[in-house]
Amino acid sequence: MNPALYEASQNLSHGASMLISNYVFPNDLHVHWSMMIVLYPYITGLVDGAFIIAALYYLFDVKSLKPIARFSLLFAFAFLCCATLPLLLHLGRPERNFNMLLTPSPSSAMAGFGYIYAVSMGVLSFIVLFVYRPDLVERGKKAKGFMKLIYRALTFDSNDLSEKALALDGKIIRFLVGLGIPVAAVLHGYVGFIFGGVKANPTWSTPLMPVIFLFSACVSGISAIIIAYIIIRKMGGYSVDSDCIRTCIKTLTGFFILAFSFEMLEVFSHSYLKTGYHHMVEGLLNGPLASSFWLWQVKICSVVPLILLGCMAFITLKDSIYTFIAGIVSCILLLQVFIMRWNVVIGGQLMSKSARGYTVFHPEWFDKEGIVAVIIIMLIPFMILFVLGKIFPFWAEERKGGIQ
Amino acid sequence: MKIDKRDFIKKVLSGAISGSLFLVFPLDTTGIEFQNGISPSDANVKLPEEIPEIRARQYDIHKQNFAFIVDITRCIGCGSCCVADKREYNVPDGNYRTWVERYIKDFDDQVYVDCPNGGLDGYQKPRTDIPLNARDTFFVPKLCNMCREAPCVQVCPVGATFTSPDGFILMDSDRCVGCAYCIQACPYSARFLNPITKTAEKCTWCYHRVRKGLLPACVEVCPTGARKFGSLNDENSEVYKILKGPGVLTVLKQSMGTLPTLYYMGQRLEVV
Numbered sequence: 001m002n003p004a005l006y007e008a009s010q011n012l013s014h015g016a017s018m019l020i021s022n023y024v025f026p027n028d029l030h031v032h033w034s035m036m037i038v039l040y041p042y043i044t045g046l047v048d049g050a051f052i053i054a055a056l057y058y059l060f061d062v063k064s065l066k067p068i069a070r071f072s073l074l075f076a077f078a079f080l081c082c083a084t085l086p087l088l089l090h091l092g093r094p095e096r097n098f099n100m101l102l103t104p105s106p107s108s109a110m111a112g113f114g115y116i117y118a119v120s121m122g123v124l125s126f127i128v129l130f131v132y133r134p135d136l137v138e139r140g141k142k143a144k145g146f147m148k149l150i151y152r153a154l155t156f157d158s159n160d161l162s163e164k165a166l167a168l169d170g171k172i173i174r175f176l177v178g179l180g181i182p183v184a185a186v187l188h189g190y191v192g193f194i195f196g197g198v199k200a201n202p203t204w205s206t207p208l209m210p211v212i213f214l215f216s217a218c219v220s221g222i223s224a225i226i227i228a229y230i231i232i233r234k235m236g237g238y239s240v241d242s243d244c245i246r247t248c249i250k251t252l253t254g255f256f257i258l259a260f261s262f263e264m265l266e267v268f269s270h271s272y273l274k275t276g277y278h279h280m281v282e283g284l285l286n287g288p289l290a291s292s293f294w295l296w297q298v299k300i301c302s303v304v305p306l307i308l309l310g311c312m313a314f315i316t317l318k319d320s321i322y323t324f325i326a327g328i329v330s331c332i333l334l335l336q337v338f339i340m341r342w343n344v345v346i347g348g349q350l351m352s353k354s355a356r357g358y359t360v361f362h363p364e365w366f367d368k369e370g371i372v373a374v375i376i377i378m379l380i381p382f383m384i385l386f387v388l389g390k391i392f393p394f395w396a397e398e399r400k401g402g403i404q
Numbered sequence: 405m406k407i408d409k410r411d412f413i414k415k416v417l418s419g420a421i422s423g424s425l426f427l428v429f430p431l432d433t434t435g436i437e438f439q440n441g442i443s444p445s446d447a448n449v450k451l452p453e454e455i456p457e458i459r460a461r462q463y464d465i466h467k468q469n470f471a472f473i474v475d476i477t478r479c480i481g482c483g484s485c486c487v488a489d490k491r492e493y494n495v496p497d498g499n500y501r502t503w504v505e506r507y508i509k510d511f512d513d514q515v516y517v518d519c520p521n522g523g524l525d526g527y528q529k530p531r532t533d534i535p536l537n538a539r540d541t542f543f544v545p546k547l548c549n550m551c552r553e554a555p556c557v558q559v560c561p562v563g564a565t566f567t568s569p570d571g572f573i574l575m576d577s578d579r580c581v582g583c584a585y586c587i588q589a590c591p592y593s594a595r596f597l598n599p600i601t602k603t604a605e606k607c608t609w610c611y612h613r614v615r616k617g618l619l620p621a622c623v624e625v626c627p628t629g630a631r632k633f634g635s636l637n638d639e640n641s642e643v644y645k646i647l648k649g650p651g652v653l654t655v656l657k658q659s660m661g662t663l664p665t666l667y668y669m670g671q672r673l674e675v676v
Contacts, residue, residue, distance in 0.1 A: 092582015092602030
């Protein structure tokens, strides 16, 4: 038995006799849901958060978000295109993935994924096409042959760019974004429910799980948009709209306070209620996850950003300094959400259902679900974004007229 | 006998070729009486029936009611059940459809549990890595609990895991996508992902044997009767008598609400 773990188990007033042997059920030694299942909620979370930014502008008329509204849509679209990749890599028999759509079991939470994903993808695609219809019409006019046909399809066979037509587009976009909010919430809240619905695992089995996932999704998505906006603008030699950054940070602060509060509430509930397996959860957080949870997720990646966000809220800072700190905070929060996903998905599985011990997880580099695969999957959305950027201009000032 | 190298190789080759033909054309064994009256091609009929009333009448899948009882006080930790199971299903190393745990409790109420190699090798030697002041020691065989409210069935996204009308939780490995959700959902960790087929697998209480009137492999080999299986429709069966009797029976993780049909006799508080 690991000496540190032994000591940790000895320090527990309750359950010491449970943990003493560090007994793991023979089938629990292997962690079945590894890095790809960490990545899957992370990617859908980025999509959700980015979509929230777009929704704030298109539906709730938060004008200051105008510079990044369209970019957020494309960002969400690029990541949504890759949301299924980690799942396919994770499946033991990926060639049978369509069974989930063809013969879904209505009692299973997981069976809904294909449908929820398809609806999200459909709604987001339509929003992008309507927002960019004027650009596509212009391109369609210049295109020839087969490409012209494609542009006709993408513009719904309408090259009418009159004010009346654009006003109608605006209404359609508002409707679709309004529809997209519950769809995005379901997409990610549902991912949380996949974990929250596993009663066999005491760290997962909480109704708070979808809520935590949803708020942390908003945190990660907004952080990613802030970083991407700052970096792409700086690299292109454009200025950064500080009013936009300030609005983003305020939104981020709100969502992060909610996300962090619920994360802590879950831990507090376990330790206060002292339900069935609380000694196991306590042992997990103070043993195998002591560093990744308390040190990294809570202290470094939550308390530090909270202090920084507090400074940004209460101290008047110069725009350049504000933008710089915004970038730093966003980076830390992106890491926070990733570590949180790690601690939930992999951390939860370290705990054996024997309630007597913990297994270990060693990530591999060159594996179907290894570190290299994770890096590649995270690069693909940026490649898609790069290609999309060639067709759909990211920034409002690059285009005149149409729906901004 | 003198034989030169060439002849030797010729004989070996012709022997190997003609021998391999038996792999393609199975030996006709009808009419040949083997020892114990068992003929390989007609094993179903000749093997003595172990679960009464299965062969005699048509198997009405909707009217069956089976139970599995593990008597902890009888288990000696020999590991025969684990070996039988591994051989029956060719279970890959490191994965277990069934396993036997060893519990040691000392006078300070500390409980030490271990299960090296799933108990396959039997517990032949006492533990030496703990300060032994044993107050009590016992073995606990584990297998699929065949829950009436099976979480694995509920979560399977493609319906590859299902409850058969006769109460068995079975796996259709041709449908399984290998998502491992059922493995996460099983509170007893009775499932694993087969590293060869990449699909989920678990104990079936030897459904293929039961349908032929035979006991599950682990029950058949248990030398002490610690594992008991039978039909509750048969009033003479041991499981019927136990379940009808006054003895205390428990199930594992009752609070999970899974309603197992695997019962334990002589269950201790320490067992999870």
